Amino acid sequence: MESPTSFNSLIEDTIKNHWDRDALTDYKGATLQFHDVARKIEKLHILFEHSGIKQGDKIALCGRNSAMWAAAFLATLTYGAIAVPIQHEFTPEQIYNIVNHSDARLLFVGDVVATTIDAEQMPALEGIVYIPDFSLVLSRSEDLTYARENLNALYGHKYPKFFHQEHVNYFKDKPDDICMINYTSGTTGFSKGVMLSYRVMTSNMQWAFQCIRPHVKDGSNVLSMLPMAHMYGLTCEFLCEFIFGNHLFFLTRLPSPTFIAQACADIKPAMVVAVPMVIEKIIRKKIFPKIQSQPMHLLMNMPVINRKIKDRIRQDVLDVLGGNLYEVLVGGAGLNPEIERFLTNIGFPITMGYGTTETGPMITYSDYHDFENGSCGTAVINMEVKILSPDPENIPGEIVTRGDNVMNGYFKNPEATKAVLDDEGWFHTGDLATMSADGHVFIRGRIKNMLLGANGQNIYPEEIENKLNSMTMVNESLVIQHGDKLVGLVHPDMETAHNLGLNDNDINEIMEQNRVELNKTLPSFCKISTVKIHPEEFAKTPKKSIKRYLYQNAV
Numbered sequence: 001m002e003s004p005t006s007f008n009s010l011i012e013d014t015i016k017n018h019w020d021r022d023a024l025t026d027y028k029g030a031t032l033q034f035h036d037v038a039r040k041i042e043k044l045h046i047l048f049e050h051s052g053i054k055q056g057d058k059i060a061l062c063g064r065n066s067a068m069w070a071a072a073f074l075a076t077l078t079y080g081a082i083a084v085p086i087q088h089e090f091t092p093e094q095i096y097n098i099v100n101h102s103d104a105r106l107l108f109v110g111d112v113v114a115t116t117i118d119a120e121q122m123p124a125l126e127g128i129v130y131i132p133d134f135s136l137v138l139s140r141s142e143d144l145t146y147a148r149e150n151l152n153a154l155y156g157h158k159y160p161k162f163f164h165q166e167h168v169n170y171f172k173d174k175p176d177d178i179c180m181i182n183y184t185s186g187t188t189g190f191s192k193g194v195m196l197s198y199r200v201m202t203s204n205m206q207w208a209f210q211c212i213r214p215h216v217k218d219g220s221n222v223l224s225m226l227p228m229a230h231m232y233g234l235t236c237e238f239l240c241e242f243i244f245g246n247h248l249f250f251l252t253r254l255p256s257p258t259f260i261a262q263a264c265a266d267i268k269p270a271m272v273v274a275v276p277m278v279i280e281k282i283i284r285k286k287i288f289p290k291i292q293s294q295p296m297h298l299l300m301n302m303p304v305i306n307r308k309i310k311d312r313i314r315q316d317v318l319d320v321l322g323g324n325l326y327e328v329l330v331g332g333a334g335l336n337p338e339i340e341r342f343l344t345n346i347g348f349p350i351t352m353g354y355g356t357t358e359t360g361p362m363i364t365y366s367d368y369h370d371f372e373n374g375s376c377g378t379a380v381i382n383m384e385v386k387i388l389s390p391d392p393e394n395i396p397g398e399i400v401t402r403g404d405n406v407m408n409g410y411f412k413n414p415e416a417t418k419a420v421l422d423d424e425g426w427f428h429t430g431d432l433a434t435m436s437a438d439g440h441v442f443i444r445g446r447i448k449n450m451l452l453g454a455n456g457q458n459i460y461p462e463e464i465e466n467k468l469n470s471m472t473m474v475n476e477s478l479v480i481q482h483g484d485k486l487v488g489l490v491h492p493d494m495e496t497a498h499n500l501g502l503n504d505n506d507i508n509e510i511m512e513q514n515r516v517e518l519n520k521t522l523p524s525f526c527k528i529s530t531v532k533i534h535p536e537e538f539a540k541t542p543k544k545s546i547k548r549y550l551y552q553n554a555v
Helices: 007-017 034-050 067-079 092-102 142-149 151-158 198-211 231-244 257-267 276-291 294-300 303-320 337-345 414-420 461-468 494-499 504-520
Strands: 022-026 031-033 058-062 082-086 104-109 127-130 135-139 178-183 193-197 221-224 247-250 272-274 328-330 350-355 362-365 383-388 397-403 427-435 441-446 474-482 485-492 530-533
Touching: 007 034, 007 067, 007 198, 007 231, 022 034, 022 067, 031 034, 031 067, 034 067, 034 142, 034 151, 058 067, 058 092, 067 082, 067 231, 067 247, 082 092, 092 104, 092 178, 092 193, 135 142, 142 151, 178 198, 193 198, 198 231, 198 362, 221 231, 221 257, 231 247, 231 272, 231 350, 257 276, 272 276, 276 303, 276 328, 276 337, 337 350, 362 383, 383 427, 414 427, 441 461, 461 474, 461 485, 461 504, 485 494, 485 504, 504 530
Parallel strands: 022 247, 058 082, 058 104, 082 178, 104 127, 221 247, 272 328, 328 350, 485 530
Antiparallel strands: 022 031, 127 135, 178 193, 350 362, 383 397, 397 427, 427 441, 474 485
16 A cells, blocks of 8 residues: 555545445444445534534544444544544443543444433533434534534535535545544553554554455455454454445444354455454354264374365354455454464464554554464564563563554553653553564563562463363463462353253362363463352453453452
8 A cells, every 4th residue: 555645535535436335334234335424424524513623622432333333433533533432331430531531522422322321420521422313412512403403404505416526525634643542441440541643543554455455355345343442443344444445244232153153144254353252252162063073073183084174174164254254363362272273273264463552553463374373473564563571582571562553642641651652662562472583473461460479480370371261161261369379260161061961069070170180281380279160251341351450359
């Protein structure tokens, strides 16, 4: 991709060039073509203009993924306002904090959020707009009320004959203009507002055009299941595919493995972007039962037939995901090693990326042809990556990165900014990793999660959890420290246990056997002293990372 004159010019060009093509569909619902998106953007621009919204004003959006959410977000950027996406899973108190802290003038809300928030807690807001039809939930401005009540008339007056490609003319952004304040999911404490410039977004698009675009042909169908209020879903699923001119289908409800498989069968996506939990559940529920039969198990271990069997299984996995995809890009957390080895062993096109909200999000990525088990790729275009370690290949150190993808800082929080951005422009991620000689990065854990053994050894709980999660009947786990002992909190696969008629004693015996087997593979200072059953799923952030801080005193 040649460097565009502005990020908004990419949006403008794709709308003009794909005018009569399908753009955004709510799965099992209505479809907007690119010209429909353009008209909704134009109506919102008229609403903003007549309400006194200026370039640089903040507009917050909080709702589930949908075509109308996408249109409202695009309208905000192309007007020159600053978007403040808010995860719809956040509590009302978190929403109030973000709206108030960001100085948002307008708030777009989805159907569920609209029923849970109290406008009195956001006194500076001038209006709340209902995402499904852009009606007003609240107006504290006569100009806003008038503009919404007369929106069709104002639109008709501006375009008395028609609205066509030549009328699409968007705000010409400059690289260092702020386009978004994205609040981190905040696994500990209050989330911080990450200021992202248009330079960050353009640079991430250059990565997408270099690495994804050559393999996804124009007009392809793409599935959107990650929350668009999170940078991973916003950039890798929504913005890059929309700018490619592809047709996005939004899963408007919580994606279960069965629901995703049905959607993939209908949509036949050219690319799947997911968090590990989604892929792991699909493999465990849809694929493993097929290959654990005695005949299949025997055939997989026969060298003469092995390759054919692997090809067949790979095709089965591809078919579950629609049969038309180039690759599956996983990010947000580490993929379970057992699942990863299985997929690479059958030649499935799986790869891992790594990034942060502060880098909008991309830091590392490799095409599946260059994927190495356990890694999350090499540095993406416009970014440098290094490991702060005396021996980066063998001793984990903090990942630091600098380049065009790095944020301007945290909104109204210079202390937090200074803590992660050094004088040379390096962003300190807080993640620990090693790096191979050819630049592949291998995440080892979070610095703040690292535990200290009795004799001062560094213990990386994520590495132990990866092993534990691959063991019998373990659905997910968390390793915590209790005094000088390590305890494994385990949420068992309760569905399988129920189907097999297992009681609590049976599950405890299985977990104790798992503990014994696990400890055989661990150094003495990492051994688990006991396993404690956690009957419910662990609470998670929107990107499905376990909220560790909730469980530090669970024993």
